[in-house]
Amino acid sequence: MTGFALGAEQEEWCGHLRALAADRLRPLADKGEPGRVNRPLLAALGELGLLERVFTSGALELCLLRESLAYGCTEAETALALQGLGAHPVLSAGTPEQRARWLPQVRAGRAVAAFALSEPGAGSDAAALALPAVRDAGSASTGGGQGGGRSASGVGGWRLSGEKCWISNAPEADFYTVFARTGEGPAAKGVTAFLVPADRPGLSGEPLDMLSPHPIGRLTFDGVPVGPQDLLGEPGRGFRVAMDTLNLFRPSVGAFAVGMARAALDATLAYTAARPAFGGVLGDLQAVGHRVAEMATRTEAARLLVYAAAGAYDAGSPDVPRRSAMAKLLATETAQYVVDHAVQLHGAVALQRGHLLEHLYREVRAPRIYEGASEVQRTIIAKELYR
Incomplete structure (x- = not known):
């Protein structure tokens, strides 16, 4: 990308993705x-190699992927993004055994991943999460089944x-990236990340009836055993695992929003150019033309800011948190504006x-809240x- 203009190959790839979304993925969606996990849709994303791209792409390519899929099939985009969000901590902080066990299944669309950070009393303020991981000096058996666990007896685990x-893909996921308080320090310094298979003893869940069409649920932990082999990274370093994941995915949440805005804008252009009104068509009315011009300008501004944030992430820029927050904030607020108008x-x-x-009107509201509400993005910025 040069000067925030996509190259010919990138434009061709995005067009190919939009066609795939409309022709192959929309019928499955x-x-x-x-409110349920669509496993045939996930399997198709795996067969098409799109889930693989989530884990091998840079931030810009991830944004192009999400924007293009969102244009033609928001359900496919969301299913893909949730796989990446739930499994990225395994890729970035997992052990070789964890990666070998889960990532091939996630990439193929056979295992469903989930990112379990939010709590009833700790949504936007992630550092305030309270789920305790209490030291278990005795046996911390990790169970069998999908967990493939082994006893951590004598090593010392947690419960x-x-x-x-408000966990996406819960309670139907096959494993969860869970953030819990192990107490090595106050606030964010005492948070640890764990990989918890869904069949772990004491773990249960229920779906929540939400506005968004993708699955969201509540998880209950009743003395769920986890051991050292379930750690994602080091004890007390889980907040960094969470933030590294969110800094990568926040610009691409913006890309999801841009994809929806562009779909709404194109639908509006087609409709107002053809709809008879007052002796002409709607688009002839200055009030309508000016409104559409505003929608287009805001969408383009959001798109460019998303690309800039993704480029900064790929370049290793130190200002990624600010740029990511700006991109998510502007793009999600813009998409709400464009779809509403x-x-x-x-x-x-x-x-x-x-x-x-x-459909877009129902879809567009949630991204202004999840992965950090708009107010949180402003606080980060x-x-x-002032740093």
């Missing part, structure tokens, strides 16, 4: 049940007791169940500016 809430310009037709804009 339509057959899925809202997890408490709740995680697209609905307004379409009128009642856009409110019909099954209409593209009705301000702290970085």
